[in-house]
Amino acid sequence: QSTRNKLIDILSNNSDTYISGQAISEQLQISRSAIWKHMKELEKDGYVIEGKSKRGYRILEYPNKLSGNTIKWGLETEWLGKEIIYKDTLKSTQILAHELAQGHAQHGTVVVAGEQTQGRGRMDHTWESSKEKGIWMSFILRPEIAPNQAPQLTLLAATVLAEVLRRDVGVVPMIKWPNDLLINRKKCAGILTEMQAEQDQIWYVVLGMGINVNHTLDDFPKDLHSRATSLKLETDKTWEIRDLIQKILVTFERTYNTYLDNGFSVIKERWEKDGFRIGEQIKIKTLRDKWEAPFLGIAEDGALQTKTPNGEETKLYSAEIDWFS
Numbered sequence: 001q002s003t004r005n006k007l008i009d010i011l012s013n014n015s016d017t018y019i020s021g022q023a024i025s026e027q028l029q030i031s032r033s034a035i036w037k038h039m040k041e042l043e044k045d046g047y048v049i050e051g052k053s054k055r056g057y058r059i060l061e062y063p064n065k066l067s068g069n070t071i072k073w074g075l076e077t078e079w080l081g082k083e084i085i086y087k088d089t090l091k092s093t094q095i096l097a098h099e100l101a102q103g104h105a106q107h108g109t110v111v112v113a114g115e116q117t118q119g120r121g122r123m124d125h126t127w128e129s130s131k132e133k134g135i136w137m138s139f140i141l142r143p144e145i146a147p148n149q150a151p152q153l154t155l156l157a158a159t160v161l162a163e164v165l166r167r168d169v170g171v172v173p174m175i176k177w178p179n180d181l182l183i184n185r186k187k188c189a190g191i192l193t194e195m196q197a198e199q200d201q202i203w204y205v206v207l208g209m210g211i212n213v214n215h216t217l218d219d220f221p222k223d224l225h226s227r228a229t230s231l232k233l234e235t236d237k238t239w240e241i242r243d244l245i246q247k248i249l250v251t252f253e254r255t256y257n258t259y260l261d262n263g264f265s266v267i268k269e270r271w272e273k274d275g276f277r278i279g280e281q282i283k284i285k286t287l288r289d290k291w292e293a294p295f296l297g298i299a300e301d302g303a304l305q306t307k308t309p310n311g312e313e314t315k316l317y318s319a320e321i322d323w324f325s
């Protein structure tokens with residue numbers, strides 16, 4: 001961590017009091033005049049810092065611009081986002097997260113990008129991630145669960161996004177198995193879970209979320225106009241990305257802790273509230289087939305329980321599913 005970031009951390013942790021130049025100087029092992037120079041630099045970047053003689057320094061405002069520090073400011077999580085890496089532009093937050101996870105990145109590290117030039121979805125799909133319009137982020141998780149339980153994390157993440165969309169944005173979300181969030185039947189967010197595992201142990205999971213936030217229709221390529229939507233398009237409001245990221249992190253951490261403590265059944269119940277309804281007819285498309293069948297539920301391993309074209313009960317791990325319009 002750079003001196004500058006350590007300084008921001010110290011100031012953030014003391015945001016309701018003043019911290020004396022002396023105390024900062026002792027913690028960072030730098031001179032009072034070096035501190036003063038750092039403060040001037042921070043002010044140039046949009047931080048508003050109050051300096052009072054005899055009392056010390058205090059941050060009053062953070063810059064509007066996203067950064068690891070601004071996302072962390074006021075973030076009320078215990079482990080998710082203790083480390084946040086923000087880049088203005090990345091090929092994909094998944095790629096960087098994999099690199100970091102293969103190093104020593106800790107459980108709960110978050111990678112966020114202003115834009116992605118090669119955002120990706122499942123299989124070889126691309127994910128449009130236009131500049132500063134949405135939330136493009138990946139979590140590094142090191143869960144102590146079996147590899148075949150990893151798909152549960154996708155469903156868990158979907159319930160988290162659904163909760164934030166309903167509670168904080170005020171829209172009615174629908175989860176489309178396995179990894180999409182729709183509003184008024186249009187795709188507003190997607191989740192991509194990738195993992196590295198040995199036979200019966202997960203090494204790490206990179207869980208990516210893409211959420212369309214402040215897009216107008218023009219921000220989407222033409223072929224998505226009838227299928228994609230954003231929070232702004234749905235609510236007529238511009239949303240603060242930093243604030244939404246914090247809400248997602250807090251809700252995700254809480255839900256993940258619940259999952260570890262109580263297992264998947266709570267998550268499954270929540271999923272089934274916002275996803276397909278038990279018994280509902282759905283359209284199913286696999287590589288080989290296309291048919292209609294009832295939704296029978298979500299299996300413990302995250303699979304979709306339904307029926308084959310012949311009417312036998314089956315579990316699907318990969319397919320395109322849709323409602324009847």
Ligand code: BTX
Pocket residue numbers: 091092093094095116118119120121122123125126127128129135136137138179180187188189190191192208209210211212224227228229
């Ligand atoms: P998916 O494969 O289910 O969906 C991808 C499909 O969705 C595309 O083929 C296209 O039809 C459509 N699509 C592409 N971009 C958008 C968009 N912005 N809004 C709505 N529909 C779109 C879904 O994959 C999982 C996406 C995860 C994205 C995150 S962003 C952070 C992380 N980094 C990264 O590269 N991917 C993840």
